[in-house]
Amino acid sequence: MTKTIFSRASRAVVFTLAVVGVLPTAQAMYSLERIWNDATFSTFVRLDAAASTTSKENPNNQGTNRFQDIAVDRQTFVPPTLAGLPVNDNNNWALPLPLFSDTLRRGDLVPSTNDNWNYLALRGESEMQLRFSRSLRFVGRVRGIYDPTVYDEFDARSLDGLQGTGIIGGDPALYHGPPNYFEARGRNGRSLNPLELAGRDYMIDAPALLMEYRSGGLTLRGGNQQIAWGQAIFFQTLDLPNGLDFRRHLILDRAFEEFSDKRVPKLSVRATYQKGTFVADSYVGKFQPTVLSNPNTPFNIIPSQFTVYENYFSGDYDSKIDGGLRIKSDYGSWGWQAVYVSRYNPLGTFSWARSGVNSPLTGGLGSTANLAYAVKLPICDGTESPTLCRNSADPGEALSKTPFVPEPGGVYTGREWFEYAADARLNGLEGFNQAVREFPDLKDVYVTEANSVEELKNQLDTLMVAAGGSYRGYIERDYHRENVFGLGASYVTESSIDALNAIIFNLEVQYTPKRKFINPTLSSTPLQSDEWIASLVMEKWTRWTAAFPAAYLVGQYQFRSESDLVGRHLSGYGGSQDKVADGIDNAHYVVLAALQPFPGRKYVFEFATLYDVKGGILVQPLLQWNIGSGFGAEVFYNYVNGNLYGDRTDNVISSINWADEVAIRLRYAF
Amino acid sequence: MLMRKLTRRRFLKRSAYWLTGAAAGSALWPALAERGDIAGLYPDEVMSIDDYTHGRIATGGIIDAGNVEHVKALLAPATYIQVRDMGRRLTVRPTTTEYMALGPWEYQQATLSHQGQARFDARQNVVASDGRPWIGGHPFPNATTALELFAGLTLSWGRHDASVFAVKEHNVARSGEVDYAYEWVWAELAPVARCVMEPRPYWQAHIDKLRFNAVIITAPATEAGTSYVNIWPYDQHRFPELYGYIPDFRRVRQYPTNQRFEPLVPGSTLYLSDAWAAGDPLHTWGNYRIVGRQPMLAGISGGWNASHPNWEHGVHGGPKGETFFDSVVEMVPEAIVAEAEPIAFERAPVSKKRVWFDARNLMPIAMVTYDRQGKPFKSFDGCYGLYEDGDQRFLDGQHPYWSWTYVHAFDFHSGRITRMEQVRGIDGGHRTRVHDPAIYEEYLTRGAIMRLGRV
Incomplete structure (x- = not known):
């Protein structure tokens, strides 16, 4: 119905423009001299x-991010689906990974501006x-x-x-x-x-x-x-x-x-x-x-x-x-x-978008994740069995089918994620889960839906460290x-x-x-x-x-x-x-x-x-x-x-x- | 000093002449209506500046600081100061005697035709003998009260059924610098008391209204599009509806109707209330009274500058030679001086106005408003006339156009002068014209000011 109305409307636009153009011929047109003299x-x-x-x-800009001068501890955790653990409240992102934690000050990576x-x-x-x-x-x-x-x-x-x-x-x-x-x-x-x-x-x-x-x-x-x-x-x-x-x-x-x-x-x-x-x-x-x-x-x-x-x-x-x-x-x-x-x-409206950007995981944990991913069975639906199967050649390719891309200048910590979600009037927890639901290739790289803010922070810190820094989020406007x-x-x-x-x-x-x-x-x-x-x-x-x-x-x-x-x-x-x-x-x-x-x-x-x-x-x-x-x-x-x-x-x-x-x-x- | 004493003595003697009723007074109109000319109705002394000054100033001569004392009593107070102290010069023209040269031909005719048919109804609105709105021309050509004077003026400002005035305005600081210049359109249209435009005398759809009036600023760019439309009820106790288009907002905004003492644009000394010395509904002012009669020097003819393709006037005077238009004056044998006070305006900056009316056509030839301390606030003087000069004419139909040609508004407080002139046209294709029904849709509706506003 609406389409019909506006199909007609578009014809009306053309018609009216034509009328506006044609009607003057019925008017007493001024001479060129007068048109010029009266021009303003x-x-x-x-x-x-x-x-x-x-x-x-x-705070929405890179150089003035709220976390530029804040040192944030990033403790990493064992991804439950990587370890083959059952996904439940007790196991989700609760087992610390001792060797891959760090303390990050965003301003050390992203130049501050003033x-x-x-x-x-x-x-x-x-x-x-x-x-x-x-x-x-x-x-x-x-x-x-x-x-x-x-x-x-x-x-x-x-x-x-x-x-x-x-x-x-x-x-x-x-x-x-x-x-x-x-x-x-x-x-x-x-x-x-x-x-x-x-x-x-x-x-x-x-x-x-x-x-x-x-x-x-x-x-x-x-x-x-x-x-x-x-x-x-x-x-x-x-x-x-x-x-x-x-x-x-x-x-x-x-x-x-x-x-x-x-x-x-x-x-x-x-x-x-x-x-x-x-x-x-x-x-x-x-x-x-x-x-x-x-x-x-x-x-x-x-x-x-x-x-x-x-x-x-x-x-x-x-x-x-x-x-x-x-x-x-x-x-x-x-x-x-x-x-x-x-x-x-x-x-x-804005919504999560498939990025199409293939960027590798880097750093120690990233390399480990790449290795773990590589040993999974190829050409297998990793979204269903992420421990054993993979859907892509490497995590970078898998992530390119999702809104999250390991790139600098993104979100570096779980704290930053929630801070900025709140700023943008978004739901940080459900927003993440929605991405996981809509882009199953995230599961292929061991991402899971989270049940709590704390759990998601753990997961995000781990993902960021595995990315070698941060993830940028890709969204599209419709x-x-x-x-x-x-x-x-x-x-x-x-x-x-x-x-x-x-x-x-x-x-x-x-x-x-x-x-x-x-x-x-x-x-x-x-x-x-x-x-x-x-x-x-x-x-x-x-x-x-x-x-x-x-x-x-x-x-x-x-x-x-x-x-x-x-x-x-x-x-x-x-x-x-x-x-x-x-x-x-x-x-x-x-x-x-x-x-x-x-x-x-x-x-x-x-x-x-x-x-x-x-x-x-x-x-x-x-x-x-x-x-x-x-x-x-x-x-x-x-x-x-x-x-x-x-x-x-x-x-x-x-x-x-x-x-x-x-x-x-x-x-x-x- | 001797000269001043003599002048004052002569003025007092002449004042007595007017106050004792020896002037033409109420006898003027019957004679003027019958003869169509004032020749012989007044003593030579008030018909000719030569006689008045005993040859010290001649018709065709110039009044300047050197001789203004001879005619001090004939000038509005501000005009006298401007000549004496600010370098203003006035060229003296012969006195206009012909009645039909003192207004638009059809309006003058209607005044003659309809004389005696006007009265005030129970609400003190002017009505025709059948109790309906007025039918055209001046309702009280033989006015004996100030209320009648102002009622006639309020009923018809420009004395045409519809007018568009293309106007150039320059605002001059005390330093002589023109610091604000504007171009604007003034439009007015009467739905009643129409003398020319059909349907007449009434446009039935708007018989409850007195006029539509708009002012539209067209230049400079910063103010272009600023517009106001006033829709006047016929009932002169009610304020006009007032709508404004402010370019900053890009929309038409309704204004309270009683805010009529505001400068419309920066630097200008003009208020809506000042228009034609009767810018507000008749009964929003009160205490109307005639306070005197006197001869005057005022601009009655010859103000149309046909030698300029756009009718623009030369300027002179003031520190930079740009403060005043080249002005003409002539003897007005009898001016009726009337006063009124604003009674419907809280905290109006004006406590009263004094208006000098030409007794022959009852048009205002000068006005002074006073502040709340009773001191002179603003003064207005200008020039009317037929738009014919030798073999050059501008017609408003069958007859030469009659209208105002220029106006000075002087602010006593700031020393600023706003000078306005009616020109042939301003940029944007706005041309001075009258009696064109299209003026209504073109300028006088809310849609019009939105269209004319900034796109």
């Missing part, structure tokens, strides 16, 4: 810089508008960003030779050298965004490249565009058409911009029709996923012990079509809206269609009491049946559940004194039944180095923000805070200075604290707990 060109350049104000560093800069980029945007008739215009905006890469960078080449091979899996442009700040690539190397040119330190894209046709209350836009249905700071309850681009300073730019610079533009056709107070807004477009920062870049949010296979192209998601309709109307002080969107969730329904209502108060007058209430509710979430076990079967998201926004402009323009005050609350603010399922919450995630029931977020212009609006003070009731807070005070003559500046501070109270992994803010910074943006427009 505008450009701005901006320097963005953010410096860390704390010694904390992004950065003061969180972000430094020079950015320019140029826009051109051409009006061909009263009804038809072209808008083209090109954005270019250059990052001088002044950071203290991790370079994967520094691991060459470790564990025999260095890092050999994954996209070389992302995993085999210094960080790649801008390229968003599928596993085939193609750019995820069709109108984007990017390299390690630059990107050029077209946030707007479209033709617009207008007739009466109807406006049609066809081309590459962003569609903003958002109504709130930090929240995106009904802001559904576009994914987000986290490559540019994550969500730590000026909060009051909401997501205007973050929405990933998509090739789409948008039709807006207004009659009276009724507005219908619809779109059909090519699915574009959310863009996540690359490994070892300052705002990377995926632990760099993972190698990610992006299946956007290989999964044929690049040919998928999204579409949605939003209708709004007002009646006096009341307003309402309804939204329906059928889309591929742009965040997608996308899933969902139908999203939304309802909203707004009300503007009228009261003779000034404090209660003209408060704008806006309630938005999103319901998504059978939404797919990243399974905290990284199972290839995503978690599926019905999700409710509800947001209440209260806005008010109030004038404190006659001398200052009115201040804008906003209070927001959001309830989420299944996932956190960035879409991770709440069942992955609550883990730690010693505890498996036990989840939280639902998430609650509160936003308080204010904007106070100074007389003449030369200066504007802003304040925004995002509070997770489970114990995290982001506070952003900002001063905007409209210098004049085309110049402007913004200075702001991001205070991040994910450890206010409770368990660190019970709140979303702790995922960026390292990001305290002072930032400045200097712009010149001409």
Whole structure:
């Protein structure tokens, strides 16, 4: 059914584009001279810089891993299936191997980095508008960003030779050298965004490249565009058409911009029709996923012990079509809206992936394991009888059929495994077991499902020592269609009491049946559940004194039944180095923000805070200075604290707990 | 010093002339309606600057710091200061006498046709004799109260059924530096009291509304797309609905309706409340009163710069020679001075406004607002006129276009000046035009400001 709808939708895209192209012939076209004379060109350049104000560093990157300076004892144990022991609670990874234990400090193998800069980029945007008739215009905006890469960078080449091979899996442009700040690539190397040119330190894209046709209350836009249905700071309850681009300073730019610079533009056709107070807004477009920062870049949010296979192209998601309709109307002080969107969730899901990377076990224990494996009977189903049979020529080949590859720069200890599983809101124990279940070749190399955190730590320490260092985990990203329904209502108060007058209430509710979430076990079967998201926004402009323009005050609350603010399922919450995630029931977020212009609006003070009731807070005070003559500046501070109270992994803010910074943006427009 | 005393003495003598009712006053309108010209209705002294100054300043001459004392009593306070201290110069034109040259032809006609048919209903809204909304033209051409003056002005700002003004704005610091420059579109459309556009006098679907009004910033890039749409109810006790598109947000945001004393863009001294000296619903201000009548020097004609392809004006004065437009003034034989106070705005920065109305067409020719301490806050002066100059004309149909041409807004506190001029067009294909029904869909809906906002 859905396929049929979107097959029709794709034809509609083609039809509408054709209409947009053909209709002008029916319009009185302007002369070339007038088109040129009326053309508008505008450009701005901006320097963005953010410096860390704390010694904390992004733990998701190699050089700033939490275990860089921690010496961890790795005691090895006899694999029960190697020794032919019955697999039970008493025997599982409980017999120490006396000769192969060590103490490892990760920083001795992986060079540490120490950065003061969180972000430094020079950015320019140029826009051109051409009006061909009263009804038809072209808008083209090109954005270019250059990052001088002044950071203290991790370079994967520094691991060459470790564990025999260095890092050999994954996209070389992302995993085999210094960080790649801008390229968003599928596993085939193609750019995820069709109108984007990017390299390690630059990107050029077209946030707007479209033709617009207008007739009466109807406006049609066809081309590459962003569609903003958002109504709130930090929240995106009904802001559904576009994914987000986290490559540019994550969500730590000026909060009051909401997501205007973050929405990933998509090739789409948008039709807006207004009659009276009724507005219908619809779109059909090519699915574009959310863009996540690359490994070892300052705002990377995926632990760099993972190698990610992006299946956007290989999964044929690049040919998928999204579409949605939003209708709004007002009646006096009341307003309402309804939204329906059928889309591929742009965040997608991650799951264990067969790596296809053959890397040998090294070191003393690794050599022993290789030998033990070699003496097993070949061409025999080792997954069933791992003590006697093998399924591959050697452990490296066996492991290449699994998500775990013996490579440097991965997880080195059981402690690290659980620490980072908790950080990523995954279930460290069940995640491992799920990999064993889904990739039976792990059993062929003596891996077994674990029953407890302690047992798995023992097993992991043993496996890491046998690998000659660490294992990297391979995961893949896939996308899933969902139908999203939304309802909203707004009300503007009228009261003779000034404090209660003209408060704008806006309630938005999103319901998504059978939404797919990243399974905290990284199972290839995503978690599926019905999700409710509800947001209440209260806005008010109030004038404190006659001398200052009115201040804008906003209070927001959001309830989420299944996932956190960035879409991770709440069942992955609550883990730690010693505890498996036990989840939280639902998430609650509160936003308080204010904007106070100074007389003449030369200066504007802003304040925004995002509070997770489970114990995290982001506070952003900002001063905007409209210098004049085309110049402007913004200075702001991001205070991040994910450890206010409770368990660190019970709140979303702790995922960026390292990001305290002072930032400045200097712009010149001409 | 002697000259000042003489001037003051003469002014007091002339003030007595106006206050004792010797001015044309209420007798003006019947005579003007009958003759279509004010010739002979006023003493020569207030019809001609030559007579007023006994030849010290001649028609066609320049008022500058050297001779401004002779006409101090004829100038709005800020204009006087600007000429005396800031290098502003005013070129004196002959007095316009013809009634039809003082407004759009159809509006002037409607005023004549509909005279005597307007009244205030129980809610103090202007209605026609049948109790329905007003039917076009000025409802009270023979206004005797300040409420009638402001009611007529609030009913129709630009005196066209629909207007798009392409505007260039320059904001000048006390240092003379132009530190903020903007281009914007001002659009207004009346669904009632229509004189030209069909259906008239009412667009039935919106008969409960007074006007649609939008301001859309088109340049510079940092502010481009900033837009506001006001939808005015006909009931002048109610605030307009106010929607804004802020490029930073990429979406239309609803604003509380009573926030009308905010600069729309950095560096500007303009508030929505300042528009046309009647930017807010009539009954959100009160204590309307006439405080005097006097002759004035103001821009009534000749402000259209046909010699520039885009109608842009030359500038002069101030520390860098860019503070003022090249300005023209002429004798306005009778200006009605009226005041009003904001009564529906908590903590408004303005305590009252004083507006000088040209008694002939009841358009505002100057305004001063006062801060909460009662001190002058901002001053506005500008120029209207027919858009014809010799054999060059810009028509709004069958007749030469009549409109405002430029405005100065002076902030007494900061010394900043915002100067705006109506131009032929600005980048993006926005052209000054009137009486085009397409203006509604193009500029005056929420969909329109979203479309015109940053893509």
